[in-house]
Amino acid sequence: QQQVKQSPQSLIVQKGGIPIINCAYENTAFDYFPWYQQFPGKGPALLIAIRPDVSEKKEGRFTISFNKSAKQFSLHIMDSQPGDSATYFCAALRGNTGKLIFGQGTTLQVKP
Amino acid sequence: DAGITQSPRYKITETGRQVTLMCHQTWSHSYMFWYRQDLGHGLRLIYYSAAADITDKGEVPDGYVVSRSKTENFPLTLESATRSQTSVYFCASRTDYTGELFFGEGSRLTVL
Secondary structure, three states: OOOEEEEOOEEEEEOOOOOEEEEEEOOOOOOEEEEEEEOOOOOOEEEEEEOOOOOEEEEOOEEEEEEOOOOEEEEEEOOOOHHHOEEEEEEEEOOOOOOEEEOOOEEEEEEO | OOOEEEEOOEEEEOOOOOEEEEEEEOOOOOEEEEEEEEOOOEEEEEEEEEEOOEEEEOOOOOOEEEOOOOOOEOOEEEOOOOHHHOEEEEEEEEOOOOOOOEEOOOEEEEEO
């Protein structure tokens, strides 16, 4: 049972483009939605996170948009750079369980 | 060095052998996790622990055993390795206060 569904599986954009990665969840008890970034050969690292009481959060070039009624959230990368080429994972957490459930991942390639 | 370390980083074993992957963290985080990463499946939770001597199953626990006698260590054992357990395994930890997970660099396991 995949509780967090992520799309697309892979994405190629030109430098300066705005890649968008989408995630959908099923469990309305989730209360924390982070995005993790992973470079080859490394473990994932937290990029940005949002809680369901806000609809948008920005940190630098990275923005999360959150739609509670649709149970969807997305990551936008403004002015994307080749250094943003990585695998991105969305995730969801229900605080009192401690379990962070991840989506399937999106491999992003930003061409120079 | 502070942080979370995994060993071994690379391991090749044969079907039916027992394998233990080690995880050590220096922050005294309460929660620790084991994930496996496979193409097309993202990161799937195997087991997690909320504190020493408290462990619970994740999404894909079959074939794995964990223990947590000390807060800082969380070993993962494959009692009888199978080819389907060929994967990259990530250990992670987090505090009680934020949802951020801190990942190790992974252990790449190949079962022949």
